[in-house]
Amino acid sequence: GENVEQHPSTLSVQEGDSAVIKCTYSDSASNYFPWYKQELGKGPQLIIDIRSNVGEKKDQRIAVTLNKTAKHFSLHITETQPEDSAVYFCAASEDYGQNFVFGPGTRLSVLP
Amino acid sequence: EAEVAQSPRYKITEKSQAVAFWCDPISGHATLYWYRQILGQGPELLVQFQDESVVDDSQLPKDRFSAERLKGVDSTLKIQPAELGDSAMYLCASSPGQGTAGANVLTFGAGSRLTVL
Numbered sequence: 001g002e003n004v005e006q007h008p009s010t011l012s013v014q015e016g017d018s019a020v021i022k023c024t025y026s027d028s029a030s031n032y033f034p035w036y037k038q039e040l041g042k043g044p045q046l047i048i049d050i051r052s053n054v055g056e057k058k059d060q061r062i063a064v065t066l067n068k069t070a071k072h073f074s075l076h077i078t079e080t081q082p083e084d085s086a087v088y089f090c091a092a093s094e095d096y097g098q099n100f101v102f103g104p105g106t107r108l109s110v111l112p
Numbered sequence: 113e114a115e116v117a118q119s120p121r122y123k124i125t126e127k128s129q130a131v132a133f134w135c136d137p138i139s140g141h142a143t144l145y146w147y148r149q150i151l152g153q154g155p156e157l158l159v160q161f162q163d164e165s166v167v168d169d170s171q172l173p174k175d176r177f178s179a180e181r182l183k184g185v186d187s188t189l190k191i192q193p194a195e196l197g198d199s200a201m202y203l204c205a206s207s208p209g210q211g212t213a214g215a216n217v218l219t220f221g222a223g224s225r226l227t228v229l
Binding site for chain 2 (some may be wrong): 004046101
């Protein structure tokens with residue numbers, strides 16, 4: 001089955017700096033790669049996603065890149081703000097929600 | 113904005129007791145997921161429904177856990193008897209359904225936090 005690894009497990013950055021979180025996956029059948037943000041005591045919320053026919057996607061300060069050959073994808077957050085502090089999860093799944101597997105998470109702390 | 117509803121938000125129980133969690137997905141969403149999230153880890157799938165049918169329950173500990181979605185709308189996850197190791201956040205998510213656009217876009221509820229004493 002699918003296995004998703006995520007690094008780093010914790011990340012601290014100064015406000016205004018950039019943050020990068022990297023994930024790798026094992027199953028070549030996976031073609032959908034979302035990123036979720038989870039704040040304390042809440043369920044994960046989708047912040048951005050990318051499909052395998054796209055190499056990069058951007059939404060304001062957040063971008064995701066995908067290298068399907070190498071089976072890795074990354075989340076980039078620019079101009080970080082204190083409210084970006086949360087746990088971020090990457091995930092991988094097949095076309096229709098099959099084998100939806102999450103990474104172990106990255107705790108991001110943005111220091112004022 | 114449509115939400116996935118879960119209850120209770122918090123549950124404290126003693127080991128060997130029974131506990132149940134309820135989930136109401138976004139209206140019209142055919143696929144419903146139950147995940148377990150242990151503190152400090154990513155969510156792990158317990159069971160996936162497509163309408164009222166179980167699609168994947170390979171990771172559900174069937175000796176003590178059961179899940180149902182009788183009318184293909186809301187769902188209940190039950191644990192009996194609860195064990196200390198079951199302490200975790202139980203997350204419900206829904207998506208439009210296999211074969212539809214956005215089928216794998218999951219929307220999560222706020223979760224039910226279980227503490228077993």
